[in-house]
Amino acid sequence: xxxxxxxxxxxxxxxxxxxxxxxxxxxxxxxxxxxxxxxxxxxxxxxxxxxxxxxxxxxxxxxxxxxxxxxxxxxxxxxxxxxxxxxxxxxxxxxxxxxxxxxxxxxxxxxxxxxxxxxxxxxxxxxxxxxxxxxxxxxxxxxxxxxxxxxxxxxxxxxxxxxxxxxxxxxxxxxxxxxxxxxxxxxxxxxxxxxxxxxxxxxxxxxxxxxxxxxxxxxxxxxxxxxxxxxxxxxxxxxxxxxxxxxxxxxxxxxxxxxxxxxxxxxxxxxxxxxxxxxxxxxxxxxxxxxxxxxxxxxxxxxxxxxxxxxxxxxxxxxxxxxxxxxxxxxxxxxxxxxxxxxxxxxxxxxxxxxxxxxxxxxxxxxxxxxxxxxxxxxxxxxxxxxxxxxxxxxxxxxxxxxxxxxxxxxxxxxxxxxxxxxxxxxxxxxxxxxxxxxxxxxxxxxxxxxxxxxxxxxx
Numbered sequence: 174x175x176x177x178x179x180x181x182x183x184x185x186x187x188x189x190x191x192x193x194x195x196x197x198x199x200x201x202x203x204x205x206x207x208x209x210x211x212x213x214x215x216x217x218x219x220x221x222x223x224x225x226x227x228x229x230x231x232x233x234x235x236x237x238x239x240x241x242x243x244x245x246x247x248x249x250x251x252x253x254x255x256x257x258x259x260x261x262x263x264x265x266x267x268x269x270x271x272x273x274x275x276x277x278x279x280x281x282x283x284x285x286x287x288x289x290x291x292x293x294x295x296x297x298x299x300x301x302x303x304x305x306x307x308x309x310x311x312x313x314x315x316x317x318x319x320x321x322x323x324x325x326x327x328x329x330x331x332x333x334x335x336x337x338x339x340x341x342x343x344x345x346x347x348x349x350x351x352x353x354x355x356x357x358x359x360x361x362x363x364x365x366x367x368x369x370x371x372x373x374x375x376x377x378x379x380x381x382x383x384x385x386x387x388x389x390x391x392x393x394x395x396x397x398x399x400x401x402x403x404x405x406x407x408x409x410x411x412x413x414x415x416x417x418x419x420x421x422x423x424x425x426x427x428x429x430x431x432x433x434x435x436x437x438x439x440x441x442x443x444x445x446x447x448x449x450x451x452x453x454x455x456x457x458x459x460x461x462x463x464x465x466x467x468x469x470x471x472x473x474x475x476x477x478x479x480x481x482x483x484x485x486x487x488x489x490x491x492x493x494x495x496x497x498x499x500x501x502x503x504x505x506x507x508x509x510x511x512x513x514x515x516x517x518x519x520x521x522x523x524x525x526x527x528x529x530x531x532x533x534x535x536x537x538x539x540x541x542x543x544x545x546x547x548x549x550x551x552x553x554x555x556x557x558x559x560x561x562x563x564x565x566x567x568x569x570x571x572x573x574x575x576x577x578x579x580x581x582x583x584x585x586x587x588x589x590x591x592x593x594x595x596x597x598x599x600x601x602x603x604x605x606x607x608x609x610x611x612x613x614x615x616x617x618x619x620x621x622x623x624x625x626x627x628x629x630x631x632x633x
Contacts, residue, residue, distance in 0.1 A: 218548020224528025226387065227380050231485075231524025234379035235516040238371045243513075245364035249506045250333075250357045251349070253319035253342050254285040259312050265290055278334070279309050287354060289322060289333045298337045298506070307338050317341050321506035324354050331355055337506045369416060369457045370409030376520055377405025380478075380527060381464030388546070389571045390564055393468070401464020408460025416453035423449030443494065451490035454519060458486020462527040471554040477534060481527025488526070489519025537590050537630045539583075544624035545572050551626075553590065558583040560621060561595070575599075575622030590628065592619060 219225060261280035277293035297307040298321070312318075319342035323334045331354055349357060381401025385394030427446040462478025465471075496518075497511035531552060539551045551568050558567040563578040570576045581601045582593045593610040594600040600607040602620035613619075615630040 221387070221546065221549040222528065223384070223531055223550070223552075224525050226383055227481075227524030227528045228521045229524070230379040230383045231376050231520040231522075232517050233520070234375040235372065235520025236513075238368075238375050238520075239513050239516045242364045242368060242371065243509055245360045246368075246509075246512075247357060247361040248508050249321040249336055250324050250354055250361070251319060251321050251506070252285050252287060252289075252333075252354070253339070253345060253350075254317070256282055256284055256312060256314055256316045256318055257286070258283040259314055261291070261309060261312075282312055284318060284320060287333055289320060289335050292334050292336060295335050296337050298339045322354075324358050326355065326358065331358075366413070369413030370406045372516070372519070373409030373412065373457060373461045374402045374406035376461040376523055377401030377403075377464045380462055380524055381468065384465065387549070388569050390569050392564060397465045397468040399464075400468045401462075404463050404467060405460050408463070409457060412456045412459050416456045419456065420449045420453035423452075447491055447494045450493055451487050454490030454493075455483050455487035458482035458484075458489075458519075458523050461486070461523050469554065473534075473552075473554050474531075477531040478527055481525075481530040482523050484530070485521075485523030485526035486519060488522040489515060492518050535631065536588075537585070537628070539568070539619070539626040540629055542618075542625050542627055544570065550629075553583065553585060556585045562622075570621060570624050573622040573624055576624065580621050589613075590630070592628075 259280070259282045263280045265278035265281075279291045279293055281288050281290045283289070291309050291312075295307045295309065296305065317340075319339035320335050321337040321339075323336055325332050325334075333354060352360070378398045378401050382394040382398025385391065385397055423445055427442040427449065429442075459479060459482055462482040463475060464478070466473070466475030466478050493511065493515035496514050497508050535552055537553045539553070541547050541549050541551070555567075559579060559582055560566055560568045560570065561578050561580040562570050562573060562576040566579065568583075570580070577596060577599050579595045580599060581595055584591045584593065590613045591610060592601055592603065592608070592613055594608065597609065600609060602608075603611050603613075604618050605620070613628045613630075615628065615632060617628045619626040619628060
């Protein structure tokens with residue numbers, strides 16, 4: 174007896190029904206019927222992407238830190254006045270003094286009641302630029318001069334070494350003119366000590382708060398920003414100590430590897446200097462992106478912030494010395510422009526890298542295609558996300574009267590995501606069909622009130 178193959182039972186397993194091949198066939202049929210469902214992504218609103226937003230606010234935070242700290246930070250201290258005494262034959266002898274940069278000292282002079290030793294590599298500044306070596310024999314008592322100097326406290330004695338000299342400088346009007354070298358040195362040391370904590374705290378505040386501000390979630394912005402500031406500031410102290418342990422020996426080693434008597438670094442020493450600063454800033458960046466992950470209790474955001482902070486800090490640190498030594502030159506008494514550019518790169522780099530790491534590592538997300546933040550992507554950063562018009566919702570749909578306070582719940586179950594309507598009289602529309610609960614497939618269109626999302630999932 175022959176069997177009719179048309180009457181045989183066809184069995185389909187659960188795995189086959191949920192396969193990506195079935196999803197692709199369903200979407201193809203929907204497209205052929207002209208149904209809405211997502212078959213082609215619209216162009217993304219680039220300025221709402223997290224990598225760009227974090228980059229901008231990170232750079233602004235770094236600019237704020239530079240603005241706050243720069244008036245207190247001196248690469249070289251500056252004094253000016255009338256030369257009171259000149260003694261070019263006085264031998265340099267200070268007990269306990271260890272200035273490796275000093276190869277030869279040619280006497281001293283007194284200015285503003287401060288003895289200043291003359292470095293053999295002393296340079297004259299004209300209009301803020303180096304103009305070659307300064308002839309110390311031209312120093313005369315009664316001359317008006319300004320001097321940029323290195324200062325080191327040795328016991329109770331402060332030792333000043335002239336590095337740059339300015340003839341007949343204009344009168345000073347800044348507040349620093351009334352401070353002694355010891356006071357200037359203390360101010361600069363405190364500014365340097367607070368640099369890492371302030372940088373980490375301000376970037377943590379900016380990155381932690383900005384997503385909440387964009388989404389009109391003031392509570393999240395305050396919470397994430399506040400925790401970002403606190404964690405960044407405290408972490409900055411710890412990482413600053415670690416950074417010093419890494420940077421100081423490498424920098425000292427690099428300074429010993431001079432290519433010529435002028436003190437220029439050899440290529441190898443320059444590479445060591447770059448590496449030391451890059452590693453130091455990578456350690457400092459560790460705490461800059463942790464605030465949002467801690468505030469929202471999301472392990473994913475915590476990891477993204479940690480990795481992004483380290484990579485961004487490393488990038489900014491590696492670029493600082495090339496900017497300072499190659500682009501802006503060494504014949505300057507201050508590295509303020511290098512610090513400004515370096516800080517901006519560090520802030521922007523940390524912010525951008527946090528967004529890039531999130532972009533590369535994310536598994537599933539919603540992209541708003543219609544609504545007040547059309548083009549923005551919402552990362553599914555924890556197992557249960559509440560969607561609604563309440564400011565306490567994880568995805569806050571403001572300015573939409575058709576959305577309930579608690580309209581829908583998005584759940585991650587293993588590698589799958591499900592959407593569930595919170596109330597039966599206001600169901601979620603999935604591909605224009607009302608559903609109480611449904612598993613989501615890549616490309617599904619979700620309509621909640623007047624707001625439309627596309628569910629997207631990393632494939633492969």
